[in-house]
Amino acid sequence: MRIVVLAGGIGGARFLRGLMSAAPDADITVIGNTGDDIHLFGLKVCPDLDTVMYTLGGGIHEEQGWGRADETFAVKEELAAYGVGPEWFGLGDRDFATHIVRTQMIGAGYPLSAVTEALCARWQPGVRLLPMTDDRVETHVLIDDPDAPDGESRKAVHFQEYWVRLRASVPAHAVVPVGADQAKPAPGVLEAIADADVVLFPPSNPVVSVGTILAVPGVREAIADAGIPVVGLSPIVGDAPVRGMADKVLAAVGVESTAAAVAKHYGSGLLDGWLVDTVDAGAVDEVEAAGIRCRAIPLMMTDLEATAAMAAEALVLAEEVRG
Amino acid sequence: MRIVVLAGGIGGARFLRGLMSAAPDADITVIGNTGDDIHLFGLKVCPDLDTVMYTLGGGIHEEQGWGRADETFAVKEELAAYGVGPEWFGLGDRDFATHIVRTQMIGAGYPLSAVTEALCARWQPGVRLLPMTDDRVETHVLIDDPDAPDGESRKAVHFQEYWVRLRASVPAHAVVPVGADQAKPAPGVLEAIADADVVLFPPSNPVVSVGTILAVPGVREAIADAGIPVVGLSPIVGDAPVRGMADKVLAAVGVESTAAAVAKHYGSGLLDGWLVDTVDAGAVDEVEAAGIRCRAIPLMMTDLEATAAMAAEALVLAEEVRG
Numbered sequence: 001m002r003i004v005v006l007a008g009g010i011g012g013a014r015f016l017r018g019l020m021s022a023a024p025d026a027d028i029t030v031i032g033n034t035g036d037d038i039h040l041f042g043l044k045v046c047p048d049l050d051t052v053m054y055t056l057g058g059g060i061h062e063e064q065g066w067g068r069a070d071e072t073f074a075v076k077e078e079l080a081a082y083g084v085g086p087e088w089f090g091l092g093d094r095d096f097a098t099h100i101v102r103t104q105m106i107g108a109g110y111p112l113s114a115v116t117e118a119l120c121a122r123w124q125p126g127v128r129l130l131p132m133t134d135d136r137v138e139t140h141v142l143i144d145d146p147d148a149p150d151g152e153s154r155k156a157v158h159f160q161e162y163w164v165r166l167r168a169s170v171p172a173h174a175v176v177p178v179g180a181d182q183a184k185p186a187p188g189v190l191e192a193i194a195d196a197d198v199v200l201f202p203p204s205n206p207v208v209s210v211g212t213i214l215a216v217p218g219v220r221e222a223i224a225d226a227g228i229p230v231v232g233l234s235p236i237v238g239d240a241p242v243r244g245m246a247d248k249v250l251a252a253v254g255v256e257s258t259a260a261a262v263a264k265h266y267g268s269g270l271l272d273g274w275l276v277d278t279v280d281a282g283a284v285d286e287v288e289a290a291g292i293r294c295r296a297i298p299l300m301m302t303d304l305e306a307t308a309a310m311a312a313e314a315l316v317l318a319e320e321v322r323g
Numbered sequence: 324m325r326i327v328v329l330a331g332g333i334g335g336a337r338f339l340r341g342l343m344s345a346a347p348d349a350d351i352t353v354i355g356n357t358g359d360d361i362h363l364f365g366l367k368v369c370p371d372l373d374t375v376m377y378t379l380g381g382g383i384h385e386e387q388g389w390g391r392a393d394e395t396f397a398v399k400e401e402l403a404a405y406g407v408g409p410e411w412f413g414l415g416d417r418d419f420a421t422h423i424v425r426t427q428m429i430g431a432g433y434p435l436s437a438v439t440e441a442l443c444a445r446w447q448p449g450v451r452l453l454p455m456t457d458d459r460v461e462t463h464v465l466i467d468d469p470d471a472p473d474g475e476s477r478k479a480v481h482f483q484e485y486w487v488r489l490r491a492s493v494p495a496h497a498v499v500p501v502g503a504d505q506a507k508p509a510p511g512v513l514e515a516i517a518d519a520d521v522v523l524f525p526p527s528n529p530v531v532s533v534g535t536i537l538a539v540p541g542v543r544e545a546i547a548d549a550g551i552p553v554v555g556l557s558p559i560v561g562d563a564p565v566r567g568m569a570d571k572v573l574a575a576v577g578v579e580s581t582a583a584a585v586a587k588h589y590g591s592g593l594l595d596g597w598l599v600d601t602v603d604a605g606a607v608d609e610v611e612a613a614g615i616r617c618r619a620i621p622l623m624m625t626d627l628e629a630t631a632a633m634a635a636e637a638l639v640l641a642e643e644v645r646g
Binding site for chain 1: 364365366394395397398399401402404406407415416417421423424426427430431441442445
């Protein structure tokens with residue numbers, strides 16, 4: 001079975017572990033979000049791609065969910081001693097090496113997709129990991145400008161500044177994947193969708209992760225037109241994000257933080273099946289009324305077994321949809 | 324007193340410590356060799372400038388003479404895990420931060436002289452440290468090509484490859500500061516020479532350190548024409564380099580590894596005074612016969628006191644020359 005997964009960072013990576021456990025023989029292609037990529041200290045950092053790569057390759061900091069295990073911070077300390085920031089983005093020494101290799105390869109002319117393949121040659125994640133695009137897309141968030149005297153002015157900040165530095169503590173008025181409209185899917189993306197038996201949306205952020213991938217022209221259309229089951233898992237459980245701050249960016253796009261609202265945001269033109277948590281069983285009818293088949297199951301990725309069960313249920317729902 | 328010092332790496336840096344101790348009120352400008360600069364992992368590394376900066380700024384690995392104290396090597400280990408080399412150049416985590424800051428600033432358009440000034444703002448070396456040039460100069464060494472079937476062919480390697488990877492273990496047929504002929508002295512270099520009361524050549528490598536600085540058009544002429552004492556200290560003691568492998572590159576330029584031969588290599592048109600070690604007292608007459616005033620004193624930089632005494636003798640000799 002060929003499965004395509006649209007993945008953000010931590011949630012996507014953990015779901016993929018469960019999926020690989022539930023379907024060990026599946027041929028899995030991951031289309032990774034690159035809208036949260038950022039240039040720091042002159043280096044290209046791809047947080048979501050790296051989280052997937054490190055998680056599936058056994059290098060992740062398990063408790064934290066991002067960054068490397070057994071990490072040290074000598075480089076970051078020294079950069080701070082030089083007065084060079086930002087200090088709010090936590091890059092460890094081992095992680096720096098990844099960004100140095102990536103930046104060197106990009107400087108030598110390799111596209112991000114080729115760089116990602118080269119990095120994965122070391123990590124052997126067990127999936128094919130593709131960036132959504134080789135072009136530069138940068139998710140910006142429109143927030144109030146605290147320096148504006150009248151409190152009316154707004155400014156756009158990089159998603160990482162909103163998410164990591166500001167901890168999503170200020171209202172997001174809009175989320176814009178800058179450059180997405182001009183971006184082309186990376187080599188292999190459309191081909192993987194065309195060849196897939198099923199497409200899965202993990203419980204990743206529907207706006208800044210899955211939504212950004214879908215904003216690359218051609219991706220949404222390819223998935224909608226593939227004639228295969230498309231099944232997602234709700235990142236909202238009991239009207240709150242399981243982790244992260246998805247509610248903040250859902251508000252920016254006018255979507256309620258409920259499992260049903262996210263399903264309807266994706267829409268029946270794209271989504272065929274939707275899994276909600278058992279606490280949201282009351283939402284099943286609402287989702288089905290919108291033309292999306294829905295089941296309520298436990299959706300907390302507490303351990304590999306629970307996550308594998310979620311992935312297995314997603315595949316069962318896909319077969320139901322296929323009919 | 325305004326002193327200009329032409330410095331390579333370890334020898335130059337240690338001499339400068341002695342000079343600052345011997346002449347604490349002197350205004351010292353260091354013109355640093357950049358011919359051994361190298362791009363590694365996409366980062367610009369300036370070994371000689373950094374050795375001076377770290378040594379005078381208190382960050383040097385004292386026993387090793389180069390690199391940072393309390394260093395760790397996580398980044399290097401990770402780069403090796405990615406299969407990215409070279410592995411023969413020892414960059415530690417703390418050191419990497421310097422190269423990351425430098426590369427980022429150069430990428431942003433700052434010349435190396437401005438970058439060096441910015442880095443020194445942290446290290447406060449107590450001297451003004453100028454790169455010899457903001458232009459790219461790269462010292463190459465012509466060696467036998469071990470892969471050539473007839474043993475006749477030669478190839479050029481970067482100085483660091485010759486020095487660090489090959490440990491100068493193969494004959495050097497020529498030493499070429501590639502790009503030097505097109506290079507311009509960095510801002511401040513000619514002005515510092517014009518304003519100086521004395522110019523000193525530390526016991527640095529006369530070919531690949533001091534020689535490379537003198538190869539930047541205008542520098543040798545400015546020193547020779549300044550009408551001020553120019554005094555050097557022999558890096559050769561008892562027909563062998565005090566440290567390093569200066570004899571290997573002296574042979575490449577047809578100069579014997581003796582204290583007298585190095586003085587004559589600089590020449591009386593440039594050099595006014597020369598200090599040799601007491602074991603080379605027999606060379607004094609030969610050097611003076613070449614028109615260069617010469618004294619024999621202990622020249623081993625065993626500790627700060629001994630080094631300060633050497634520097635003091637150099638200044639005494641300069642005053643003798645001034646007459």
